[in-house]
Amino acid sequence: MNQPYRLAGGGAIDRTRPLQFTFDDRVYDAFAGDTLASALLAHGVHLMGRSFKYHRPRGPIAAGAEEPNALVQIEHGGGRTDPNTRATAVEVFQGLYAHSQNRWPSLKSDVGVINDFVSPLIPAAFYYKTFMWPRSFWDKLYEPAIRRAAGLGEAPHQPDPDRYQHRHAHCDVLVVGAGPAGLAAALAAGRAGRRVLLIDENPTLGGTLAHTSTEALADWRDRLTEELVGLPDVTILTRTTVTGYYDHNYLLALERVSDHLPPASSVRQRLWRIRAGRVVLATGAIERPLVFVGNDRPGVMLASAARTYLERFAVLVGRRPLFFTNNDSAYAVASAMKAAGAEVVAVVDVRSDPKGPLVQAARDAGIIVRTNAVVVGTEGRHRIHQAALGTLDDQGVLTGHLGTPVGCDVLLMSGGWNPNVSLHSQGRGKLRYDDGLAAFVPDGGQQQSASAGACNGVMNTARAVAEGAAAGGGAVDAPAFEEPEEESLRPVQVVPSDRSGARAKAFVDFQNDVTAKDLGIAVREGMISIEHVKRFTTTGMATDQGKTSSVNAIAIVAEQLGTPIPAVGTTTYRPPYVPLTFGAAAGHSRGRLFDVVRRTPMHGWAAEHGAVFEDVGNWKRAWYFPRSGEDMHAAVQRECKAVREGCGLMDASTLGKIDVRGKDARAFLNRVYTNAWSKLEPGRCRYGLMLRDDGFVFDDGVTACLADDHFHMTTTTGGAPRVLAWLEDLSQTEWPDLEVYFTSVTEQWATMALSGPDARDLLQPLVEEDISAAALPHLAWMEATIAGVAGRIFRISFTGERAFEINVPAGYGRHVWQALVDAGEAHGLCLYGTETMHVLRAEKGYIIVGQETDGTVTPYDLGMDWIVSTKKGDFAGKRGLLRPDLQAEGRKQLVGLATLDPDVVLDEGAQITAEAEPRIPARMLGHVTSSYMSPNCGRSIALALLAGGRERIGSHLFVPQLDGPAVEVEVVAPVFFDPKGERLNG
């Protein structure tokens, strides 16, 4: 076995299932149950990455989710690639392929390390201050250079082939974390018959007890687990991390369903969307690093991590560990490692006289303890090989060296424990500083939640169990184990050192390469808020969200500012607690399932006949029907001519349709349209314009009177939902006294617009009723039987031609459409799409809401004074139109623009100026809203909104183009074809 640091026995690994994996092109052995980090450490490999900014060699400091250094890229080809994955959280499977990041050409010889040597030139906020000017350098020089030099992993280049799910869950009690407090909480709640969801990020339950070597604790854990599993209303999710805690006890959790298996086994990850009646947070505590010079060298680790590697993975992280601590907990690790065969060099303790039971036990085991002592520096290129020690006085001042540097192969540190308050804080719970722990603890939750155990500052197992059980609503027996009491710690914000120079760095935030010095710079530059210090130095802003760094950073800033730590406060903890994949966030909502696609009843016909479609909202609309060899321009020009010379047929089914009914329906229409509806008789229809209360155009459409209390309203395609919502709002909240009901019938009707001089000749033979001009004049409608189908025919024209809008029940749409197409053969019927519709209506100067209007346009601006009733009472927008600004001179008005060169088509959206080459900044007089080549006019046409436009008719202005010089135009009336409107009658 080629795993020199693996112990012969113990651990929660399965030695009967050996595995192989690849890291940086080398194949390693592992066992089922290993993480990538534990397996590499079993081979004595500590160097796993390069730091973000200085490219310093880095190894793991932790064994769990808090790991800042050991970020790797998991790579399985075909779009399966995960950058910035913590090696401590990756479970090894056969064939796992991983490589290190942010190094070139290799992890051991990385040229980027030059940044470390020139680091005096790149202090905190260097990027902000340096890469500012000139602006043009950003895209070409600064951004790419920074990206290359200061980087993390590489984003995937291909679509993600894996499957992801979302699942909704509701529970009475959600317990986050299955350590002593969490197990007790879940059991108490489960015994009381509550629906419980217990979530833990590890593969097995137990938290700190998951792999304990203490029999009494293991027994207790197993007994509780067994009872929990047997409770019918308790659901247990392992390998699942609660990533976000939002309002009203809504939480997200990421379940890594098959990340521990070879790819493509099943669903990869599942995002749980949880609504909990009550939340019990039992998220434990995270050990705090000590801030000393050289604390980032591979081999420098948290003492608790060494214990996890020992107990869970049977891995000794080093054979000659040196400990550096300010509290008792590291002593337990020292004793355990010594018992496992390590040669403990010493425990360096900043305290003057530690004598708690754990300290005593270590001494009894023969471990040397150095008191009033600190580590002042470390040596070793890719791995620590020695540390220099110094002595401290009571004021924390360095008083001298302590012997010569001592040899070691790992340095295991403990700066105390930070209750893991991330979720509590995300859920808007308050925090309070606890002097004894030198850390922040929860101080009241805002939601229906409680923190229990170590995350609440309770570090004793029995007390954590009691607190957890109480939070779960009951009582649970504590383990039969007398836990040694610990003495208080001695806080030390930055360990003093006699080392100086550029490379004497004491790191606070390992992942973002923020040192104690950087925090000092921030304070000297005037940052007094921790939120400012955070942004100035980027401390706590890396992918690990400051799990190991934030409390240290706050303490150091407080010391620099000379204020107490509580006065500095904390930064905001934000979701996600651990990085979430985009795949999990998207779930099924990708590709075809990303959004709803709405198709009309005639969609299939159009697709079969070569239509090119465009997206209009969720709708697919036929855009144009190219014949062979035609491009879009040629097709549209042909379609436009054919409609005016013969007849054309368009699918208009996407128009919004609202059935308006009730005894006050007519009164209601009078209040939402600008024009009068009192006299519209059954059998007639009318164009209407809707305004918002501010006086601006909101939507338009034709509404038909079906009966005195029944109307068929049409809206724009995109406006249908908001018009319906607006009508409902007014009806329910503003005018509840009016009896009127609204029903969306958009999808109940297939709508076909038949236009052109030959339209009636084509249609009449298919219709049983008389549709002559006398029987069915412009703006009339009738019930009719079309191709055997009962429907409605409206005389509505959006082309300016004689036109019929045929509505039949959606299910008959394609049948009637086919009948029209068949009948059309003799008439040279032209199928046309939305682009031709746009050109034809622009030739007539008909507006499109959203194109000629933008939410700041009044009917008067559009020259539609005729549609605003001056006689009727209040209607939406009536008072708004009286606002002084809406009455002012010089407002933008709808006009036509005719280019002097008739072949030039203006850019839509282009600005209008008085001169061809105005002085910059130029005065913008307006903009082009619609612009087309019109075959029926034999020239280009454009509509525009132009300041004082109607008074400028006849004058010449300029329209600068995206490419090429400004185009000279003449301002004209906004109707280019059949200005008298004679063609639509008859």
Next chain:
Amino acid sequence: MLLIDCPHCGPRAEIEFHCGGQAHVVRPGVEVEDADWERYLFVRANPKGAHLERWVHLHGCGRWFNVVRHTVSDEIERVYPMGEAPPGGTAA
């Protein structure tokens, strides 16, 4: 994501609803002065604390109702029907 207790459908997730802004804004008649019309169109309360607002169960029953929401904690203190007087008897 808020959990809103629709008076007709019971507690449902926020994504089913749409917020219509401040409640009890009285729409004046056409005869009002410009300043009053401006107040109606644009001026809204921005309290730190209880906020009376309108919500509609857009993807549910489609009905409008009023909500008292605390703007700091986001806690929903009360739900009451359209047309009912605001709690405490005064409009915000």
